[in-house]
Amino acid sequence: MKEKQKENSAIEALKYVKKGMTLGLGSGSTAEIFVKKLAEKNKKEKLDLTCVATSNKTMRIAIDSGLKVVGIDLVEKIDLAVDGADQVNSKKELLKGMGGYAFLKEKQVDYKAKKFIVIIDESKLTKELTEEILVEVEPAKAIEVIKNLSEKFDGEIVHASNKCMPVETDNNNYVISVQLHSPIKNAKELEKKINKIDGVKENGLFTRECTVIVGTDKGTKTI
Incomplete structure (x- = not known):
């Protein structure tokens, strides 16, 4: 049931893709469905798309599917980014990163x-x-970041572990997990506050304006 919902949302997002676009390709299971559907559409309609991937895994899937992928530094603009999320609240604010810890590159592309x-x-x-909020940090400063976060926030703050x-x-940095005791x-404001801490590269809060396509069993709804 959930897989069908993911597929429905990915297919609906294809309607926003136009010929000649530069697209940002997100990470995670729903985004991967979109990438594969996008490749089929690109091949069938000869859309001449240029894509920027947000993770090594997404890049491999896109290239293997026949899409043209370049680095973010090689594009002046990104017309459209399509990505998934771990949570979306009523204000359309997001938590991301649990699927593959790719939120630094995701934010660079999505923003x-x-x-x-x-x-x-x-x-x-x-x-x-x-x-939990995931925070990407420089390895040499990880202990200091954990101490700093612990002083600023009420919650459990530890190394994410595997x-x-x-x-x-993918950037050879560590991930810190911030598990707050309240919603x-x-x-x-919190997104900016965390990023001001020395040693922090990025965090998994996404608060920019977005369109959310929710897959349902019968189709989609857009919010």
Whole structure:
């Protein structure tokens, strides 16, 4: 059921794709469905698309599917970015990063895009953001960042781990998990506050304007 919802949202997002566009390709399971559907559309309609990937995994899927992929530094603009999310609240603020810890590159691409579309299934909708905030940090400053975050926020702040080892991102940085004891308030302010801490590269709060396409069992709804 959830897979059908993901597919429905991905297919709906294809309607925003136009010939000659530069597209930002998100990361995560729903975004991967979109990439594969996009490749089919590009081949069938000869759309001459240029794509910027937000993770190594997305890049491999896109290239293997026949899409043209370039680095973000090689494009002057991104017309449209399509990405998933772990949670979306009633203000259309997002928490991202749990699917592959790619939120630094996701934010670089998603925030550069002229239009940002978020594709999700119904389970990702929530009144308030309650999941953990992921923070990408320079490895040499990780301990100091944890100490700084612990002094500023009420919650459990630890290294994200994979088989007892610190999680490393595509950028060779570490990921810190911030698990607050209460729902997130003032997400836009919090996003900026975390990023001001020395050693922090980025965090998983996304508060820019976006269009959210929610996949349902029977189709989609756009908010």
